[in-house]
Amino acid sequence: MTIMKSEELTRPIENQQLPVCLADVECAAGRIRGRVARTLLVRSTSLSQLTGQSVHLKLETRQPIGAFKLRGATNAIVSLDEAARERGLVTASTGNHGRAVAYAAQMLGISSTICMSSLVPANKIQAIKALGAEIRIVGISQDDAQVEVDRLVADRGLTPIPPFDHADVVAGQGTIGLEIVEDLADVTTVLIPLSGGGLAAGIAVALKALKPHARIIGVSMERGAAMHASITAGKPVAVREEETLADSLGGGIGLSNRVTFPICRALLDDIVLLTEDEIAEGIRHIAREAGEVVEGAGAVGVGAILAGKVELFGPAVVILSGCNIDPDVHRNIIAGGAA
Ligand SMILES: *Cc1c(COP(=O)(O)O)cnc(C)c1O
Numbered sequence: 001m002t003i004m005k006s007e008e009l010t011r012p013i014e015n016q017q018l019p020v021c022l023a024d025v026e027c028a029a030g031r032i033r034g035r036v037a038r039t040l041l042v043r044s045t046s047l048s049q050l051t052g053q054s055v056h057l058k059l060e061t062r063q064p065i066g067a068f069k070l071r072g073a074t075n076a077i078v079s080l081d082e083a084a085r086e087r088g089l090v091t092a093s094t095g096n097h098g099r100a101v102a103y104a105a106q107m108l109g110i111s112s113t114i115c116m117s118s119l120v121p122a123n124k125i126q127a128i129k130a131l132g133a134e135i136r137i138v139g140i141s142q143d144d145a146q147v148e149v150d151r152l153v154a155d156r157g158l159t160p161i162p163p164f165d166h167a168d169v170v171a172g173q174g175t176i177g178l179e180i181v182e183d184l185a186d187v188t189t190v191l192i193p194l195s196g197g198g199l200a201a202g203i204a205v206a207l208k209a210l211k212p213h214a215r216i217i218g219v220s221m222e223r224g225a226a227m228h229a230s231i232t233a234g235k236p237v238a239v240r241e242e243e244t245l246a247d248s249l250g251g252g253i254g255l256s257n258r259v260t261f262p263i264c265r266a267l268l269d270d271i272v273l274l275t276e277d278e279i280a281e282g283i284r285h286i287a288r289e290a291g292e293v294v295e296g297a298g299a300v301g302v303g304a305i306l307a308g309k310v311e312l313f314g315p316a317v318v319i320l321s322g323c324n325i326d327p328d329v330h331r332n333i334i335a336g337g338a339a
Contacts, residue, residue, distance in 0.1 A: 058320060113136065
């Protein structure tokens with residue numbers, strides 16, 4: 001499935017002023033070094049055999065909080081001035097970003113409040129509580145949770161740390177791109193789970209600057225692919241939020257998106273959408289063949305390859321973005337149960 005982009009949307013990169021550049025990502029790498037894991041890139045025997053190309057898995061599942069979001073949150077928080085830190089942090093999150101902010105805040109001795117919708121799985125809420133953050137459950141969507149964040153910022157002066165639409169967050173996620181180029185200089189394709197687009201935008205900024213011919217492919221679920229709908233529409237649009245195995249990919253991109261929409265629109269080569277069964281197949285394959293637990297969102301890149309929805313032309317990297325899945329759900333999927 002190719003994203004429909006008008007001529008105007010695909011004008012050459014060098015003519016555009018994107019909100020994040022390679023230098024920002026390189027600065028972020030310096031700031032987060034020693035605070036965030038530099039993750040392994042491991043070759044997948046099964047996927048390499050299947051595709052006839054060398055396929056590698058980037059294990060963001062091995063971050064201290066089990067997801068890449070620690071990179072962006074840490075970079076954003078370390079960049080704050082003393083006054084902003086002292087007022088305390090607040091964010092809305094479908095789980096992993098909230099966990100990342102809570103973890104980084106605790107590490108740096110700052111207080112944090114995490115707002116989330118009632119669709120967020122119980123295991124994720126528990127994990128954030130355990131990190132010492134204050135939790136607020138508000139409404140049934142990411143947008144409802146964001147309204148509460150805005151209120152706490154206005155009424156109590158808390159410092160917001162957005163989950164994706166923020167230059168420092170994007171630059172932090174982009175450090176994955178630097179590591180990929182260091183470890184696999186001849187990379188030709190990177191498959192990236194795509195929701196708000198912070199992960200894809202950051203990696204794309206780094207990769208397109210260092211390896212202009214490498215392809216960046218975003219992967220979302222069919223149920224509520226907000227960035228895909230927005231790029232197709234030519235502007236940020238709302239999508240109906242539905243339950244999905246890839247719960248970390250839920251939520252919109254924000255109607256006043258300023259950072260990730262322009263970057264994804266300019267730099268993503270394609271976006272692939274998966275069914276729930278294809279996501280489950282990805283989770284199963286990674287467990288059986290790589291011995292790695294991944295959550296739905298983290299499995300979409302592998303799911304896309306297994307479903308035959310991306311063609312590879314050379315060495316490829318698949319981002320396994322996170323491992324925070326309810327153990328019962330994971331067990332069910334491995335046993336071949338329905339999504
Ligand atoms: C947040 C998240 C994503 C999507 O990242 P965006 O920056 O919102 O596109 C993918 N996988 C996992 C595990 C996540 O937590």
